[in-house]
Amino acid sequence: MKKISLIFALVFAFYFNPGFSQSKDPVVENIVKEATENSQLEKLAHELMDVIGPRLVGSPQMQQAHEWAVGKYKGWNITAKNEKWGEWRGWERGVSHIDMVAPRVKSLEGMQLAWSPGTAGKTVTADVIILADVADSVAFQKWLPSVKGKFVMISMNQPTGRPDYNWQEFATKESFEKMKKERDAQTEAWTNRLKKTGYTTRTLPLALEKAGAAGVVMSYWSKGFGANKIFGAYTKTVPTVDISLEDYGLLYRLSESGHTPKISVRADAKETGVSQTFNTIGEIKGTEKPNEYVILSAHFDSWDGGSGATDNGTGTIVMMEAMRILKKVYPNPKRTILVGHWGSEEQGLNGSRAFVEDHPEIIQNIQAVFNQDNGTGRVVNLSGQGFLNSYEYLSRWLTKVPDTIKTPIESKFPGAPGAGGSDFASFVAAGAPAFSLSSLNWSYGSYTWHTNRDTYDKIVFDDVRSNAILAAIMAYQASEDPAKTSREKSILPVNAKGEPGAWPVQRKPTRRGGLD
Template identity: 70%
Template sequence: MKNLTKLLIASALFAGGNTFAQSKNAVVDNIVKEETDNSQLEKLGQELLDGIGPRLVGTPEFDKAGKWALDKYKSWGITARQEKWGEWRGWERGISHIDMVYPRIKSLEGTQLAWSPGMKKAVTAEIIILPELADSTAFQKWLPAVKGKFVMISMSQPTGRPDDNWKEFALSGSIDKMKAARTAQTDAWRKRITNTGLTTRTLPVALEKAGAAGILTSNWSAGFGVDKIFAAYTKVVPTVDIALEDYGMLYRLNENGVKPKITIQTESKELGVVPTFNIVGEIKGKEKPNEYVMLSAHFDSWDGGTGATDNGTGTLTMMEAMRILKKVYPNPKRTILVGHWSSEEQGLNGSRAFVEDHPEIVGNLQALFNQDNGTGRVVNIGGQGFAKAGDFISRWLEAVPDTIRHQIKTSFPGAPGGGGSDFASFVAVGAPGFSLSSNSWSYGNYTWHTNRDTYDKIVFDDLRSNAILTAILVYMASEDPAKLPLDKIELPVNSRTGQPGKWPEQVKANRHGGLD
C-alpha cells in the first residue's frame, strides 16, 4: 500500500512538472510565433524614427515621442505612465542653411550642434583657422583677429577614407605613410589647442567672447561621410559641424591664400526650462506582484541623425517584447516593468533618478535586461559580477530557440559595469542589471552619435531575434521559483593601483541639465 501511495505521489508530481513544462513551451512557442508572424517592429520604427525623429532631451520631439509611447502601450492594454524626475534646458532645432558664397557657390553639408544658439538673421563672413601659436600669451594677442569671422578649430583630416578601405586597396607603403602623417598631424593639432591655454570645451567660449561670428568644427567618425554630433559650448553665436569633405575644402582654400566666405543661418529656439521624464510601463504580477523583472532601454538620443541605432533599436526591442508578453503572457508571476530612460546621453540621468526614487522596486528586482549598442543581434551576456547570475541566466537561456541561443557568448560571473548604459545605474546599487550586448554592424564608426544614425541602418531580422530573446528571458525570469541571489564576487586586484577591486559607486542623477 505504501509503495502504491509513493507511486501515485510520484505520478502526480511528474504530471504537474510535465504540465509546467508544456505550459512553458507553449508560452515560448507563442512568443516566437507572434514575433515571426505579426511583428510590429518596422511600423514602430517608421512612426518613431521617421515620423517623430531624434529625441534630444529637452526638445519638443522628445516630448512628442513620450506621448507616442504612452499611446502605444495604451493601445496594447498595458498600463504606462510618465514619471517626471527633473528639468532640462528646452531647445528646438530649426532650419539651417550653410553655404559657401566665395570663391564659388556651394551648399555645405553641416549640422548645428545640439543646444547651439540660433541666429536672428543670416551672417556672411570670412573663415579664419586657429593658427599655430607659441603659448597662451601669443593666443591672447591673436584673439582680436577672430572678430566678425567664422573660426575653424578642428584639424583637417588627411583622408576621408576609413582605414579598412585603405587596407583593402592601398600599397603597404601608402597606408603606413598615411598613418604616420595623420598621427603627426593629430599630435601637432592637439599641441595647437593646448598652446592656447584652453581646452576644446573652453576655446569656443573664448572665441565667442572675442566677437567671432561662429565656430566651425569637424568631428570625423572615421567612416565615409560620417561625423559625430554632440553639444555646443557657445551661448551667443552658433557652433556648426561641417562634414569632413566640405571642411577640408574650406581649410585648403584658406591655407592656399583664398579667403573663402560662407553664409550661415540657424533658426534654433530656446524654450526655457522644460520637465524631463521617464516612461514606465507595467504588467502586474499575480503571485509575486512586489517582485520585478524589468526591460530597459534609453529613449533619448543625440540629434545628428534620428537616433535609430542609439537607441531607437533598443527602444523598439523593449516595446515589442512588452507587446508580445501582454498578448501571450498576460498574467505573469512577477510584475514586469519596462523603463524608457531619458538623458542617458548626458550621463545615465533618467535611470539614476529611477534608482534613487524607487528603492522598493530596485530592492526587489529579479533581473533587468538592457539593450543599447546598435542594431545587431545580441551576442554577449555577462553576469555583472553577481556570483550566482550564471546559474539563473543559463537556465533562462535554455528556453530560447537554438538559432538565437547558439550565437550568444556568456561570461559568468563577469565583472560589474561601471557605466556605458543604464544597466550600470542598477548594478551600482547592487541590483541585478544585465546588458544584452549586440554585434557591431560598424556601430562605433557609422551610427554611434552620428549624422548617419537613421532608419535605413536598422537590420530588422536582428531586431526580431532580440525581441524574441528579451521576451523569453523576461518570461523565464518571471516564472522562476527562485529569486536570483545578489551575492557579489570578490573583485581582483587593480593592476594599476595594486588595490583590491571596488564595486562601482552610485552616482546621483543630474536633475537640472543644461541650466548652469
C-alpha cells in the same frame, strides 16, 4: 574558485548540450510565433524615427516621444505613465543651411550642434579662418582680436576621408603605414596647437565668441564614409556648426592657400525655457509576486544629428515589442514586468539613476533587468556583471531561447560589474542584478553611434526581431522562476594600482541640466 568553475562547467554543459532534451513550452512558442507573424517593429520604427525623429533631452520631440509611447502601451492594454524626474534646458532645432559663397558657390553638408545659439532668423556671411598656430597663450591673446566678424575653424583637417579598412583593402602596406604615420604627427601637432592657446576644447569656443567671432566651425569625423558625430555646442550667443569632412577640408585648404573662403550660415534654433524630463514606465502586474520585478530597459533619448535609430531607437522598439508580445501571450505573469524608457542617458544615465534613487522599494526586489543599447545587431554577448551566481539562473533561462538566437551568444560569468556605458550600470551600482544584451557591431562606433547617419535605413530588422524574442523569453523565464535571484557579488580582481577591486558606486543623477 576551482570548485565554482567546475560547477559552472557542469551546469553550462547540461543546459547547452545540443543533445539535452528541451520540452516544448507553449508560451515560448507563442512568443516566437507572434514576433515573426505579427511583428510591429517596422511600424514602431517608422513612427518613432521618421515621424517624431531624434529625441534630444529637453526638446519638444522628446516630450512627443514620451506621449507616443504611453499611447502605444495603452493601445495594447498595458498600464503606462510618464514619471517626472527632473528639468532640462529646453531647445528646439530649426533649419541649418550652410553655403560657401566665395571663392565659388557651393552648398555645404553640415548642421548646427545641439543647444547651439541660432542666427536670429538671419543669414550670417563672413570669412573663414583657421585657428592660429601660436607660440603660447600670450601670443594667442594677441591674435584673438583678429577673429572678430569671422567664422573660426577649430578642428584638424583630416588627411584622408577614407576609413582605415578601405586603405587596408586597397593601399600598399607602405602607403598605408606612411599615411598613418603622417596622420599621427598631424594629430599631435593639432593637439599641441590647441594646448598652446591656453584653452580646452570646451572653453575655446567661448573665448572666440567673447572676442567677437561670427561663429565656430568644426568637423568631428567618425572615421567612416560620410559620418560625423554631432554633440552639443559650448557657445552662448553665436552658432557652432559641424561640417562634413569633405566640405571642412575644402574650406581648410582654401583658407590655408590664401583664397579666403566665405560662408553664409542660417541656423534656426529656439530656446524653450525650462523643460520637464521624464521616464516612460510600462507595467504588466504580477499575479503571485506583484512586489518582485523583472525590468526591460532601454534609454529613450538620443543625440540629434540623425534620428537616433540605432542609439537607441532599436533598443526602445525591442522592449516595446517584447512588452506587446508578453501582454498578448503571457498576460498574467507571476512577477510584475516593468519596462523603463529612460531619459537623458546620453548626458550620464540620468533617467535611470533617478529611477534607482526614487524607487528603493523596487530596486531591492528586482529579479533581473535586461538592457539593450548598442546598436541594431543581434545579441552576441551576455556578461554576469560580477554577480557570483548569475551563471546559474541566466544559463537556465537561456535554455528556453531558440537555438538560432541562443547559439551566437557568448557569455562570461561572473564577469565584471559595468560602471557606466548604459542604463544597466545604474542598477548594478545599487546591487540589483542587471544585464546588458550586447549586440553585434554592424560598424556601430563609426557609422551610427552619435552620428548624422544614425537613421531608419541602418536598422537590420531581422536582428532586432531576434532581440525582441530574446528579451521577451528572458523576461518570461525570470518572472516564472520559483527562486529569487542571488545578489551575491564576486570578489573583484585588484586594479592596475594593486588595490582591491571595488564595486561601482551608486551615483546621483543630474536633475537640472543646462540650467544652473
